[in-house]
Amino acid sequence: MTIATDFAKERSKRESGAPVVTATGIAMAFGSRTLFRDVSFEVKRGEVFVILGGSGCGKSTLLKLLIGLFPPTAGSIEMLGTNILTDDDDAREAVRTRIGVMWQSGALFGSMTLLENVMLPLEAHTKMPEDARREAARIKLGMVGLSDAANRLPAEISGGMAKRAGIARAMALDPPLLFLDEPSAGLDPITSAGLDQTIQELARDLGTTFVVVTHELQSILAIGDRCIMLDKEAQGIIATGDPRTLRDTATHPTVRAFFRREVMA
Amino acid sequence: MSSSEAPTLTRDGDRLVFTGRLDADAAALLWRPATAARAEVTGALTLDLTAVETLDTNGAALLLHAAGSEAAPKVEGASAPVAAVLARAVTAAAAPGPAQGGRPHSFLSGIGAQAFGLLARGQDRVVFVGETMLAALSYIIRPRGVRLSDLLRHLDEAGTRAFGLTILLGFLLGVILAFQSSIPMRQFGAEIFIPQLVGVSLLRELGPLMAAIILSGRTGSAYAAELGTMTVNEEVDALKIMGIDPIRMLVLPRLLAGTLVMPALALLLTLCGLIGMGLVMLGLGFPPTATMNQLRQTLSVGDMAGGLFKAAVFGLAIAGIGCRCGLAAGRGPQAVGDAATGAVVGGIVATIILDGFFAVIFFRLGW
Numbered sequence: 001m002t003i004a005t006d007f008a009k010e011r012s013k014r015e016s017g018a019p020v021v022t023a024t025g026i027a028m029a030f031g032s033r034t035l036f037r038d039v040s041f042e043v044k045r046g047e048v049f050v051i052l053g054g055s056g057c058g059k060s061t062l063l064k065l066l067i068g069l070f071p072p073t074a075g076s077i078e079m080l081g082t083n084i085l086t087d088d089d090d091a092r093e094a095v096r097t098r099i100g101v102m103w104q105s106g107a108l109f110g111s112m113t114l115l116e117n118v119m120l121p122l123e124a125h126t127k128m129p130e131d132a133r134r135e136a137a138r139i140k141l142g143m144v145g146l147s148d149a150a151n152r153l154p155a156e157i158s159g160g161m162a163k164r165a166g167i168a169r170a171m172a173l174d175p176p177l178l179f180l181d182e183p184s185a186g187l188d189p190i191t192s193a194g195l196d197q198t199i200q201e202l203a204r205d206l207g208t209t210f211v212v213v214t215h216e217l218q219s220i221l222a223i224g225d226r227c228i229m230l231d232k233e234a235q236g237i238i239a240t241g242d243p244r245t246l247r248d249t250a251t252h253p254t255v256r257a258f259f260r261r262e263v264m265a
Numbered sequence: 266m267s268s269s270e271a272p273t274l275t276r277d278g279d280r281l282v283f284t285g286r287l288d289a290d291a292a293a294l295l296w297r298p299a300t301a302a303r304a305e306v307t308g309a310l311t312l313d314l315t316a317v318e319t320l321d322t323n324g325a326a327l328l329l330h331a332a333g334s335e336a337a338p339k340v341e342g343a344s345a346p347v348a349a350v351l352a353r354a355v356t357a358a359a360a361p362g363p364a365q366g367g368r369p370h371s372f373l374s375g376i377g378a379q380a381f382g383l384l385a386r387g388q389d390r391v392v393f394v395g396e397t398m399l400a401a402l403s404y405i406i407r408p409r410g411v412r413l414s415d416l417l418r419h420l421d422e423a424g425t426r427a428f429g430l431t432i433l434l435g436f437l438l439g440v441i442l443a444f445q446s447s448i449p450m451r452q453f454g455a456e457i458f459i460p461q462l463v464g465v466s467l468l469r470e471l472g473p474l475m476a477a478i479i480l481s482g483r484t485g486s487a488y489a490a491e492l493g494t495m496t497v498n499e500e501v502d503a504l505k506i507m508g509i510d511p512i513r514m515l516v517l518p519r520l521l522a523g524t525l526v527m528p529a530l531a532l533l534l535t536l537c538g539l540i541g542m543g544l545v546m547l548g549l550g551f552p553p554t555a556t557m558n559q560l561r562q563t564l565s566v567g568d569m570a571g572g573l574f575k576a577a578v579f580g581l582a583i584a585g586i587g588c589r590c591g592l593a594a595g596r597g598p599q600a601v602g603d604a605a606t607g608a609v610v611g612g613i614v615a616t617i618i619l620d621g622f623f624a625v626i627f628f629r630l631g632w
Binding site: 110111122125126127128129131132135136138139140141142143145147148149150151152155156171173174201204205206207 | 288289290292293294296297321322323325326327329330346349350353354356357358359360361362363364595596599600
């Protein structure tokens with residue numbers, strides 16, 4: 001697939017308002033244990049889409065299915081115009097350069113500085129000269145507030161800094177679609193709010209679409225345009241919509257308990 | 266402009282005119298031309314972005330490079346989305362970079378710093394040896410804190426699971442030694458003495474030495490990696506906070522296992538080596554009885570006891586070095602790799618040095 005074809009396809013999709021991600025009837029089971037079934041949703045261009053739910057409901061597994069780490073038991077996933085389960089390897093490989101993933105721990109390479117971590121995708125997938133890669137990586141680190149830590153190793157920074165550096169690396173190729181796995185988990189409220197603000201600014205200024213897996217209520221309400229809520233008992237989606245509306249109007253007992261921090265009877 | 270057209274840069278007096286989609290591909294294409302065009306501008310530079318379709322942060326890096334300054338460049342004709350991305354990039358690029366490190370060491374102070382580092386590392390090792398000895402003594406006085414299940418697991422991992430490799434290497438070593446020594450011995454008609462040569466070599470030197478190399482590669486590195494991972498994951502700190510001595514719980518079982526399995530491995534390796542040598546002798550036309558008679562004439566219980574004692578000391582050293590490297594691991598995944606490397610290298614070097622000491626001591630004692 002040529003770059004020109006990619007661009008044309010992407011632009012025509014934007015013009016037609018087509019979704020960036022379409023998941024249809026996804027099911028996942030490990031052996032005889034079903035995690036979820038019949039999960040369907042769409043992620044629209046430019047929105048911050050949140051996958052939420054309690055511990056063990058399969059949020060992170062769903063994220064891994066979406067990014068193509070392993071296939072679901074059933075269903076189909078279309079991302080940026082490519083069916084990541086049935087299309088050929090070249091098409092799937094092309095999609096991988098157009099998405100970014102921030103892992104829960106940051107997953108930074110320990111032997112490289114933060115700057116080198118961010119430069120790595122640029123080195124692998126672009127023909128930018130070394131000084132251009134360095135300058136672009138420096139700007140990305142500046143966007144997540146890590147300019148002063150550019151030369152530090154991952155072992156020398158805090159968990160919150162590692163998450164922000166993970167976002168900077170995920171943004172290296174300026175992908176139209178970013179997946180974030182638990183970006184706020186384990187962070188103090190101030191750092192967490194700063195990260196939320198960064199996500200909102202990137203969505204607004206760069207038009208990036210975000211798919212965020214989290215169960216941090218404050219973050220969900222701050223950044224989420226739309227969300228789906230997974231439930232372990234129901235083995236699927238129990239709520240879809242604007243998180244603020246769900247907080248105020250949901251009637252499902254688990255959804256109400258989640259948004260109001262209530263103990264389930 | 267169609268999006269399929271390549272982005273361009275042209276200079277119009279003091280204006281740099283960009284067109285098309287400015288992204289990573291544009292940055293790759295126009296970075297060097299931008300450097301050249303900027304050098305030709307003599308007055309106040311202006312970026313004309315009227316025909317720029319889209320801009321991402323890689324394209325913004327190109328524009329900032331073309332502007333030649335991290336301060337907000339003078340821009341004309343940018344659409345609102347393009348201006349927003351550029352403004353964000355300008356703010357990010359203007360953020361203060363990493364603080365400059367202190368003045369580098371001069372040659373002399375560099376030597377001093379290295380010497381102090383060496384001393385500190387030496388001190389750490391002495392402390393580790395001291396703590397381990399104290400833990401061992403206190404265990405002898407009050408044998409609690411070392412779990413039998415842990416000890417058995419380590420004996421299994423370091424010992425029985427290494428038997429296959431030990432048997433193979435021992436057998437091949439015996440075959441090789443016998444073949445190699447047969448060539449010069451044949452010139453003097455002294456092939457019958459090959460069992461004496463190989464037997465003494467294996468029992469006193471090569472058996473313990475090869476077993477030590479096996480233990481160092483298999484077990485020393487595993488100890489370092491396991492304890493290194495525990496250190497990185499703060500499990501060792503958790504033990505300390507719970508009032509449990511990590512030396513007693515983590516190090517002593519491994520030291521005991523290393524010390525106990527090494528004589529067994531050395532003996533097994535020697536026996537397999539002798540079998541290999543016996544087969545070569547058979548091939549050379551000497552019956553097993555002749556080979557056994559030669560071995561009986563040369564080998565003594567003292568040779569075997571000396572070899573096994575050396576093996577036990579090697580095992581203690583290798584296990585201790587592996588544990589120490591693991592507990593002294595730094596942070597991050599690289600630290601575990603460094604610890605494992607240090608354990609293997611340290612274990613082999615220590616074995617050779619100790620073997621040298623034993624050679625001198627046994628010589629003085631007339632063994």
